[in-house]
Amino acid sequence: MSQSEQERLLSEKYPESAAPQEREGRVGLPALPNALKGKTAFRLPPEPSGFMTVGHAMAFTINYLYKVEYDGKLWLRFEDTNPRKVAPEYYESFRRGIGWLSIICDFEKNVSDDMDLIYEHGRKLLEMGNAYACSCDEAKVKRLRFEGTACEHRENSVEVNLRIWGELLSKKHEQGSYVIRFKGDMKSPNYSLRDTNLFRIINYPHPLTGEKYNLWPTYDLANAVEDEVCGITHVLRSSEFRNELQQLIRDALKFRRLEVIQFSRFNFRGTPVAKRLLRPLVEKKLVTGWDDPRMPTVDGLRRRGILPEAIREFTLQVGYTKTEHEYDWSILLSINRKLLDPVSKRIFFVPDPVDLMVEGAPKRTVNLAFHPQKNLGSRSISTEGRFYLPAADLKAIKNGSVFRLMDLYNVELTSVDPNPSARYAGDELIQGSKKVQWVTHSNKEVHVLVPGPLFLEGDVFNEQSLSEVRGYSEVAVADTKIGDIVQFPRFGFCRLDESGKFILSG
């Protein structure tokens, strides 16, 4: 049967199948497997060892969107089982960022609150013979793991293991002297299954529990226990976490199965989120801090004028995949502009201002709306014959040509460098004429920070990542409050960061 015959037959039997469907991009996040409305639970599991980044923001947003869609519960759970790394300011950073994103969690806890519970499960694993105490040094563990051979401690009796366990809990052993290892498979081709550590001794005060504990669980155990007690049904996280081991631990402890969906890390071009790269910038003072507008931290984005809604919308659009990716800032910035456009006041800003005398200029007092369509109020400006215009615009205008002072009147350029001047050339708007923003001699000096990519190819710090534009704005700019975002026409959306200082959002 030829293809055309097949198609004819098909459309006769199933007429509805012949109609071509409208193809569209994905709308919303993909459906979750095994998710029943009202019977799901998700988690945001930050390690409070650094400031919250866009990467966290996006992963959290994904969990939150699903929580809402499936009418589930959401946990904020601080994974603070390494006292060497965690610090109080970081807990705050995450709470602040999550609040800013309007993510509402149903519960909040710290894993360090549950130490006794985790100990219980550790003990259980020892009793069942699924774990053992090992006193080999770190190098030996590593070597044997590579070779695929077990050490003598693997055959410890339960009694011996429990005796050492008791001693560990009463802090009778030195740091490094013992670890508790999971009995996995020393021959597994997957090295992470070769008897990984479950507990280790860390003699370092924890910001929340102080010196109370020094036997700390590792991530895989702590996570398995916490996901179980929190009743988590769906884990959505980036793929730098190994999954098989945790599943083995869960099985050994007879825990429920749960859906684990891993996705690739969220990277932005020129702005890696890795602390390894970011921390030196802060320490060497190459940036002003973790909230520098060039930084991929949530605080940095907020200062830059990225709206939390933009992050949510962006996350929804790009979704999550296992593919390696490097997002271009342009997508986020475009979404941000669309959100900003209807709510941002237009205020003239003249970068790199140049004095312009206008001969025969009529005195005017104009009332200009703050927005071309929306009703955001207005301001009135009185003009005489002296203006400031952007140097770049004046440079581009040919002597003798007519252009328009935006929203005011036409002028004809009569002389260029070094002292440009012009003459009044009528009120009538000329279709298609160039329009330039202006300020009078009554103005406010304003600085605008322009953030760019932090890194060049190959993780090299971009010395030119932040530039500053100086200029004049209308007096009305004085009513802008810190945190407000305005649009400087023909320049961009800018957020007032501190008095007289804006940051270009995009």
Add this chain to the structure above:
RNA sequence: GCCCCGGUGGUGUAGCCCGGUCAAGCAUGUUACCCUCUCGAGGUAGCGACGCGAGUUCGAAUCUCGCCCGGGGCACCA
């Protein structure tokens, strides 16, 4: 080295499980035009991609195999 996982225009994705509706959709970018007293927003049109090679099939982005390339894991980090 071993174990996973990926590779669709410049960028991000949809489609892949279940082969034909895909001469590949959407967004971003870019070009032109329209609208607008902004280089913003809005509108219209154009540009631009299935990593490579074999195989299966009437038919492959989709299935199979090989290759190449990229990412992650192999911690007393999470």
